Amino acid sequence: MYSLRPGLCFVLVAILFADTKAADPISLSDANPHYFSYQGEPAFLITSGEHYGALLNLDFDFGVYFDELAKHGLNHTRVFSGVYRENAKAFGITDNPLAPSTEGFNCPWARSEIAGGVDGGNKFDLTKFNPAWSKRLKELMAAADQRGIVVELTLFCPLYNDDLWKISPMNAANNVNGIGDFPREEAYALKHPAITDVQVAFTKWVVTELRDFGNLYYEVCNEPYFGGVTMEWQNRIVDTIQATEKGFPKKHLISLNVANGRKKVENPHAGVSIFNFHYCVPPDTVSMNAALNKVIGENETGFRGQADVLYRTEAWDFLLAGGALYNNLDYSFTAKHPSGTLRDYTSPGGGSVELRQQLGILKRFLSSFDFVEMTPNPSWIKKVTPKLTTQALVQHDKAYAVYLHVPLPSKPKDLDALLQEDIKAKVVVELPEGSFRAEWVNTKTGEIDKDERFAHPGGDKTLTSPRFSNDVAVRIVRD
Template identity: 35%
Template structure:
């Protein structure tokens, strides 16, 4: 059965792949685009984080997606950003394993007992998923991440931090099959998590982000990934529901064609530095796989961005989704334990531009549209980047922005402000069309015009108003409006 498909007695079943268009997702009987700007994946394991306030903020801005790391990776204070939600304060970490009575864990608490599960954790996990589901939010559960030098010695699965002594290895060997005791702990953890979340329809499972980031050789981590993907598949085979499963794509760890990998996970809009396959790269090179493509992590907002960071983050989201992506997450450091809603003027603008994107896309029958760069035959301004989708003869969407990629530094855009305009030459059949130009920052329709196009091999010229950074275009064929 297709992952996420209908099952007898289970209503609509888990979020799954559209039967109309395999590049998109389907949830509760309707096509869905997952769009969000989410906290740094610590909302579950950080006891100081009020995830209800966080979910309420996402819902207010019509966001429908978040991600969590459920315990096999977390960070320590000082990594990446101040008030990192993935770095709980001492005594405020909860993970699947119980604490023993033996002191000596690196975080100041007692060591972990890997033979027993912490029921407090699973109660919090279940409530987390229920609260998200009640607000229409899908949760991507990323089971592992490649380890960092700062984080691995503080982890429950590091030998000095558990009473079993499991994990007596360098961080380069964590995501490998080199240590049987650690592999056994990984498999038990995966089985337990998969079992505990199986009842929920608002769940996507991802195996491992950045598996080689700590220096793990690709040929070793691929063997480990293979075994753990099998654990997910075999565990769900004995359970009522089947969930979507993803494994992040890297240039030397590429699971595009693996049938166990039901959606394509990318990070960053593009990644020329770290060996990861970026979102727009996947749209260009992997779209023919006929699987949904998600961009589940951007640069770390706001600290990795420069100048007009609102414009740069907006460009990433609009370019990817209007280019044919199925799910987008802007990694956002504005959510903290002190302000879990991220209720600041800046974050309201971040979320607002994503809400505008969602409303723009839901103005189309997007499930019937596909990546289509070819209907734009000319008129793209010099230096502009453009992405587009269409259902030929019926509906067309495109997004233009003026940005340069921050090559050699963090993988983000730098926008180029100016007095920009375009006269696009569109290859569309004869008919009557309504063209609307939309300002992505505000969601406002800034120009609208009705065109009678005779076709006969000619192109439709559509002129934009002047714009500063970016602009979106909706072109829809109409039969009755005159």
């Protein structure tokens, strides 16, 4: 567990917490609301993060974890609140951070003096909050802030199956309040005022506790398209966040998790600024929802295999399609491996130190542009040979970000048969008259494998890549 000597911990948290009071929360960019503004600069969020248990699992050392993200320049993490927990068998995840031991479960509600919880611990009291949970939350937020990491705090999560409902604090079997004597599909549906009151009270408490942190936004519910979660209930939580913050000097962004894959958002709550999706291959949900003029994110990946190339190409595709948030679900992080060094996991996704290095290269590539002035425009690439998947972000007459990779389906059955070595591509684009520089960036090393300058009379221009394996990027700017 992440810990310091009590006196030193108090001083450090006090200093970091004081710093947060001077910073405005992350917000939408005034120049381009498809992106963020943070600490006075335009921003997008990118990470390869643990399976959401850094707060609720006392055995998880979030300080070591944040150090690993920061080492690669990654600036985001997704954290579940502890209202929801998993068991060790859930979803076949190796050493699942969301499946703490009974003693290691950091729940927002306090345990009572009454024995009999299904997990072997005392039952919970849904009218009393756990001060140790609040303390760890603030320490986590301060530690993330110190390292430039923005936290998505996911408040709720559906109960996917009866085994997960069986261990939930909201189940009547696990609390002393007699609340939760109903099917799991009715936990987030406004059908039972007593549990809704508990959820609203929790939301108010969290929002009040975190009022001064800037490196934060709230996500209402993970995957609310499962388990009976209603939009009316989600809107109730959004209303609660906004009402609680009404008198606060700082207001935090609110996210909805919309769908797996893609969906066009219709008539969204005006208080929502981030629309998150899972498993966005291809990333067409970005263009589908561009008219919202809000951030479109992909905050969970997986179920494609373990190979880094799958999630590297997914990240490049999504962000160059105009997304502003990408979180690879990284199964190399566990409580025993908080620095992300687990190799032999059998979880349904990927993650590795090499992938984190590669996502850092992507972050530096995009940050080298004035990206808030750019728009996705894949059709600007007129032709590419051999056949490759292409993405382009364009600032007309000034700068162009291009990404090419071998075509990959969402769930390849034989990945090795699709991968290609020693590719040399020709790319036809349209450029205005002027002098330009084209830098071909190796997506695995960050090195510039080819650097060329040329004068162009205007019109079509054919660029020839260096030889590469599977994917490559090119930065084209006026020289």
